[in-house]
Amino acid sequence: MLKKVFSFLLQCLLxxxxxxxxxxxxxxxxxxxxxxxxxxxxxxKKSYSKYFTVKLALFLAFYLFATFGxxxxxxxKYSNRVALPILTENNIxxxxxxxxxxxxxxxxxxxxNALFNIxxxxxxxxxxxxxxYLDANFPFYNGFPLLPHLSHNDGKxxxxxxxxxxxxxxxxxxxxxxxxGYGIYEKAKKGEYNQPEICLKQSxxxxxxxxxxxxxxxxDYTFDAERTRYLMTLIVKEKSIRKFFxxxxxxxxxxxxxxxWRFHGCRASxxxxxxxxxx
Ligand SMILES: [Zn+2]
Numbered sequence: 001m002l003k004k005v006f007s008f009l010l011q012c013l014l015x016x017x018x019x020x021x022x023x024x025x026x027x028x029x030x031x032x033x034x035x036x037x038x039x040x041x042x043x044x045k046k047s048y049s050k051y052f053t054v055k056l057a058l059f060l061a062f063y064l065f066a067t068f069g070x071x072x073x074x075x076x077k078y079s080n081r082v083a084l085p086i087l088t089e090n091n092i093x094x095x096x097x098x099x100x101x102x103x104x105x106x107x108x109x110x111x112x113n114a115l116f117n118i119x120x121x122x123x124x125x126x127x128x129x130x131x132x133y134l135d136a137n138f139p140f141y142n143g144f145p146l147l148p149h150l151s152h153n154d155g156k157x158x159x160x161x162x163x164x165x166x167x168x169x170x171x172x173x174x175x176x177x178x179x180x181g182y183g184i185y186e187k188a189k190k191g192e193y194n195q196p197e198i199c200l201k202q203s204x205x206x207x208x209x210x211x212x213x214x215x216x217x218x219x220d221y222t223f224d225a226e227r228t229r230y231l232m233t234l235i236v237k238e239k240s241i242r243k244f245f246x247x248x249x250x251x252x253x254x255x256x257x258x259x260x261w262r263f264h265g266c267r268a269s270x271x272x273x274x275x276x277x278x279x
Contacts, residue, residue, distance in 0.1 A: 020147055022102045023138040028066060032059040067103055075139035081106040081155040083139075084115070088130055091119030093174075095132040095161045095181035104146055106139040108155040110240050111279055115158070118234045126227055130174050134159035134181045134274055148208045148269065156279040160235075162186065163227035167220055177221040178273075183213030186223045186272045188249040195248045199266035208269045229254040235277055236260055242279055247272040 011033065018025030036055040072083040084105040085092055092115050099105050107115075119131045136158040138146055146152040149159070161181050166173050177184045188194040199206040235241055236258040245264040246256065250272050264271055 022063075022104075023140065023144065024066060024071060024103055025063060028063050029059055032062055064101075067101065071103060071139050075106055079106075079140045079155070080108060081137065081139055082109050082112050084112060084133060084136060084158075090116040091123040091130055092116060093130045093132055095134050095176050096179060098180075099133070099135060103139055104135045104137070105133070106155060107136050107158055108279060111136075111156060111158060114238045114240045114279075118231070118238055121234050122227075122231065125230060126172070128174075129163065129172060129227055131231065132161040132174065132176065132181070134161055148205075148212070151268075151278075157276065158278070159274045159276050160231070161274055163224035163231065164221040165224045167222050170222075172224060172227060173221070175221070177218040178213035178216040180212050180214050182209035182269075182273055183211070184216055184218045184273050185210075185270065186250060188247075188272075189253075192249040192253065195263070196270050196272065199270065202266045206266060206268070206270050209273050225254060229256070232256045232275065235275070240279055241277050243277070245271045245276040 011029075015026040015029055018029055019027070032055060036051065036058060068086075075081045075083065083100070084094070084107060086094065086097065086100045086105075094100055094105060115131065115133065122129055122131055135146055135149055135152060137152050137155045138144055142154045144153055149157070151157055159181075161176050164173055164175065164177060165171060166175075185196070188196065196206065232244075232246070232254055233256075235244055236256065241260065243260055243262050244258075245262060245268070246254075247270060248263065250256075251261055264276070
């Protein structure tokens with residue numbers, strides 16, 4: 001009896017986690033669970049480990065089919081959100097494929113068009129440089145937050161990666177120093193206004209990005225101020241982009257003078273590892 005209760009609670013926890021991190025994963029696990037209980041009853045009686053393997057395989061197959069086959073169509077039809085390219089298109093690409101696998105790459109059509117404009121314009125000046133996107137929004141429901149970004153809940157927001165140079169050759173690269181794309185901070189230099197130092201005294205959450213980087217090779221790269229500055233220029237020029245968040249020391253260093261700039265506040269995460277833009 002106790003084993004059954006424990007197993008049920010574990011399933012509930014898994015459903016919550018899958019929903020929090022992928023939005024659709026929880027419901028797909030429930031469907032798989034019900035299906036497996038009905039159709040794999042005999043396997044379950046014979047061997048639980050075999051039953052669990054079958055259930056996991058069913059879940060993965062159904063999840064991937066839904067993620068890449070069903071959800072993009074449903075999101076466009078019912079939620080006015082479109083999927084961003086998984087591979088490079090119009091010079092836009094994900095920093096990591098996991099953003100797409102976890103369904104975190106949905107935006108309003110206007111934002112997709114704005115990104116395509118930015119990507120195409122960047123390519124004119126830097127032909128081999130790609131605009132790499134990070135977390136955007138989930139496919140469905142306004143108000144459903146994409147943790148840890150509380151404001152990414154309406155299809156209007158997206159984070160973009162900075163550009164980097166290969167530290168050894170000092171050549172531009174499209175690679176990024178952290179696996180998730182977050183958590184490698186271009187910190188304030190001596191004499192620059194240091195907002196992160198102030199905010200970190202108020203909240204540990206300001207540095208949540210460093211706990212999500214998974215792994216990093218930051219010693220191999222340096223910040224590419226030239227291309228990042230040009231990316232910021234294109235963001236500012238894009239009419240449909242109404243706001244962006246960037247740490248004050250980078251805004252000043254890159255000379256990004258624009259009324260679209262906002263300080264995100266100390267309750268958000270710091271913005272010297274990426275730039276946040278929104279409609
Ligand atoms: Zn953001």
